[in-house]
Amino acid sequence: MERVYNFSAGPSMLPFAVLKQAQEEFVCYGDSGMSVMEMSHRSQVFEKILEKAKSDLRTLMHIPENYHILFLQGGGSTQFAMVPLNLMSKNKKADYIITGQWAKKAAEEASRYGEVHIVASSADTNFDRIPEFSASDLSLDADYVYITLNNTIYGTRWHALPDTGDIPLVGDMSSSILSEEIDITKFGLLFAGAQKNLGPAGVTVVIVRDDLLGNAMDFTPTMLRYDIHAKNNSLYNTPPTYGIYFMGRVFEWLLAQGGVAQIQKRNEEKAALLYDFLDHSKLFRGTVVAKDRSLMNVPFVLPTEELNQEFLALAKENGLVNLKGHRTVGGMRASIYNAMPKEGVAALVALMQRFEQTHQ
Amino acid sequence: MERVYNFSAGPSMLPFAVLKQAQEEFVCYGDSGMSVMEMSHRSQVFEKILEKAKSDLRTLMHIPENYHILFLQGGGSTQFAMVPLNLMSKNKKADYIITGQWAKKAAEEASRYGEVHIVASSADTNFDRIPEFSASDLSLDADYVYITLNNTIYGTRWHALPDTGDIPLVGDMSSSILSEEIDITKFGLLFAGAQKNLGPAGVTVVIVRDDLLGNAMDFTPTMLRYDIHAKNNSLYNTPPTYGIYFMGRVFEWLLAQGGVAQIQKRNEEKAALLYDFLDHSKLFRGTVVAKDRSLMNVPFVLPTEELNQEFLALAKENGLVNLKGHRTVGGMRASIYNAMPKEGVAALVALMQRFEQTHQ
Numbered sequence: 001m002e003r004v005y006n007f008s009a010g011p012s013m014l015p016f017a018v019l020k021q022a023q024e025e026f027v028c029y030g031d032s033g034m035s036v037m038e039m040s041h042r043s044q045v046f047e048k049i050l051e052k053a054k055s056d057l058r059t060l061m062h063i064p065e066n067y068h069i070l071f072l073q074g075g076g077s078t079q080f081a082m083v084p085l086n087l088m089s090k091n092k093k094a095d096y097i098i099t100g101q102w103a104k105k106a107a108e109e110a111s112r113y114g115e116v117h118i119v120a121s122s123a124d125t126n127f128d129r130i131p132e133f134s135a136s137d138l139s140l141d142a143d144y145v146y147i148t149l150n151n152t153i154y155g156t157r158w159h160a161l162p163d164t165g166d167i168p169l170v171g172d173m174s175s176s177i178l179s180e181e182i183d184i185t186k187f188g189l190l191f192a193g194a195q196k197n198l199g200p201a202g203v204t205v206v207i208v209r210d211d212l213l214g215n216a217m218d219f220t221p222t223m224l225r226y227d228i229h230a231k232n233n234s235l236y237n238t239p240p241t242y243g244i245y246f247m248g249r250v251f252e253w254l255l256a257q258g259g260v261a262q263i264q265k266r267n268e269e270k271a272a273l274l275y276d277f278l279d280h281s282k283l284f285r286g287t288v289v290a291k292d293r294s295l296m297n298v299p300f301v302l303p304t305e306e307l308n309q310e311f312l313a314l315a316k317e318n319g320l321v322n323l324k325g326h327r328t329v330g331g332m333r334a335s336i337y338n339a340m341p342k343e344g345v346a347a348l349v350a351l352m353q354r355f356e357q358t359h360q
Numbered sequence: 361m362e363r364v365y366n367f368s369a370g371p372s373m374l375p376f377a378v379l380k381q382a383q384e385e386f387v388c389y390g391d392s393g394m395s396v397m398e399m400s401h402r403s404q405v406f407e408k409i410l411e412k413a414k415s416d417l418r419t420l421m422h423i424p425e426n427y428h429i430l431f432l433q434g435g436g437s438t439q440f441a442m443v444p445l446n447l448m449s450k451n452k453k454a455d456y457i458i459t460g461q462w463a464k465k466a467a468e469e470a471s472r473y474g475e476v477h478i479v480a481s482s483a484d485t486n487f488d489r490i491p492e493f494s495a496s497d498l499s500l501d502a503d504y505v506y507i508t509l510n511n512t513i514y515g516t517r518w519h520a521l522p523d524t525g526d527i528p529l530v531g532d533m534s535s536s537i538l539s540e541e542i543d544i545t546k547f548g549l550l551f552a553g554a555q556k557n558l559g560p561a562g563v564t565v566v567i568v569r570d571d572l573l574g575n576a577m578d579f580t581p582t583m584l585r586y587d588i589h590a591k592n593n594s595l596y597n598t599p600p601t602y603g604i605y606f607m608g609r610v611f612e613w614l615l616a617q618g619g620v621a622q623i624q625k626r627n628e629e630k631a632a633l634l635y636d637f638l639d640h641s642k643l644f645r646g647t648v649v650a651k652d653r654s655l656m657n658v659p660f661v662l663p664t665e666e667l668n669q670e671f672l673a674l675a676k677e678n679g680l681v682n683l684k685g686h687r688t689v690g691g692m693r694a695s696i697y698n699a700m701p702k703e704g705v706a707a708l709v710a711l712m713q714r715f716e717q718t719h720q
Binding site for chain 2: 221
């Protein structure tokens with residue numbers, strides 16, 4: 001069976017070279033005589049894998065030593081609770097900026113534990129942009145300010161981070177982590193589910209500043225306390241060992257590609273291929289305002305639902321799969337994470353061109 | 361590199377045939393053109409994998425239709441909180457029987473959310489047995505009674521389940537699930553981390569009776585509510601897709617072996633090899649009272665720490681690894697889960713015999 005170009009929003013394409021490497025060492029890892037899946041998480045060989053993954057991520061994202069790197073479980077949805085449970089510690093109040101369904105869900109979960117102030121929302125234009133707001137819209141007494149850096153469903157992205165002064169900025173970077181350089185020191189906490197740019201579903205990366213630990217609400221389940229995991233180096237309980245190993249191989253691959261700056265350059269080229277075509281097309285139309293476009297998720301529509309369906313079917317025939325857009329946006333969405341080769345995007349654009357020519 | 365016999369307590373050995381199969385289809389699964397790791401959890405191909413895994417587990421464990429099968433994240437440690445958060449719903453009181461470190465941890469976590477009554481404990485004999493108690497020691501108003509079916513660290517196992525009448529029995533079966541037949545209808549809820557008998561770390565199987573859902577405490581994080589996951593068929597958020605797939609392959613392997621009854625027979629034969637030797641040895645000694653011995657974890661000691669170290673080193677040289685006992689018991693522990701072939705146990709016993717002969 002030939003591999004397809006998989007435009008899924010997540011879980012999504014993984015680097016082919018890493019898949020091949022993981023396949024080769026699947027049954028026997030190095031000289032351990034066993035699969036990584038079979039290793040005790042307390043063994044030296046696994047602890048080496050864990051430390052290497054942490055240290056490579058620290059290098060890739062330029063993470064200072066006063067930030068802990070945690071490998072947890074439960075995905076972004078668990079972070080929606082962990083963030084307020086651990087960080088709504090002083091005034092039980094937080095600012096949320098609503099740029100899509102996931103930010104909304106995060107705000108809803110937080111509102112169960114304290115006061116949530118919605119600073120701004122782009123719901124009224126179906127989240128086709130990052131909403132405007134001024135610094136004075138932020139609460140002075142918020143325990144943190146929460147944003148979603150890249151909005152998987154709607155295809156928007158924060159190009160500049162809000163200035164929150166001394167108030168910790170919390171970011172959900174699930175769909176853009178390691179796709180572009182960011183200044184981690186602007187954040188108090190950043191998290192990402194693995195299943196888009198990092199590895200298999202089931203690992204959540206949390207990067208949290210040291211001074212934010214230790215103030216969890218009384219009733220916080222032990223497993224949802226950041227300080228417990230930080231103190232135990234993500235080994236409080238059995239972590240998702242294979243996912244951590246695979247992610248580590250992805251980090252090594254990224255370093256070999258030249259790191260995040262190089263990957264960002266490639267991602268910009270890939271996205272430009274699509275956006276340039278959309279900007280000149282008479283048939284296809286991007287759904288996001290130009291200044292807020294995502295590098296990772298590119299939604300676009302055709303003039304009728306019939307044409308959308310026809311294009312999706314044609315794409316599938318041509319080995320370009322999972323292009324169907326989210327039901328709240330409709331049409332198509334091309335998720336072009338780090339692992340999507342430029343050839344995949346070029347093949348998609350070529351097909352769009354052909355489709356446009358035959359439908360003039 | 362040759363594979364070793366891995367006696368690790370968990371993560372631990374996986375069936376070789378399943379590892380080989382997973383390796384073969386690692387990069388391309390069936391005619392999907394992608395790895396299972398790259399599949400959307402909402403795709404038809406993955407939903408088929410999920411349904412098949414559920415249905416095979418239902419067959420293997422004879423699970424009636426009024427029980428939900430959930431595939432969650434966070435391991436047993438997260439269940440320690442989820443159980444009280446969801447089930448301490450009427451009298452905010454639960455009975456715990458303390459048979460080891462994990463039952464103790466579970467009770468401690470529960471005591472943060474309600475009243476915990478310790479029915480019995482074998483702490484005073486370092487958990488070398490399942491403690492005796494009578495039915496009248498159980499609370500009449502407990503919301504549930506909690507036990508650990510097999511105690512990984514200490515090598516004990518419940519041979520007969522306590523009769524809790526109408527009060528739901530909750531069981532942690534992490535280290536013995538699918539190793540022996542049990543009557544699931546005796547339980548209100550049963551859970552198991554995958555990393556011993558099921559698959560890679562990062563999936564938790566929860567089997568919960570329908571009528572116990574829907575009474576979670578107000579402040580329970582959404583992701584820790586059983587009813588949410590039951591309603592969404594374990595797809596409320598992105599589940600650990602690859603772990604679920606792998607577990608499904610293990611279920612198929614178990615069915616091909618003849619199901620749980622057959623595996624239990626083999627496990628009994630494997631355990632008997634070790635226990636028979638221990639019962640007749642003048643040098644090695646099992647640490648558990650005979651009637652409560654585990655089929656899965658067999659701790660044993662030599663007369664001196666020096667001899668323990670010598671044996672462990674010799675075993676490692678002979679490709680028998682991870683035999684070191686837990687620090688609270690010392691000596692050795694052979695974890696002989698479903699995937700450990702009889703040949704592995706025979707090799708261990710042969711080495712113990714040789715060791716004994718040379719140390720007389």
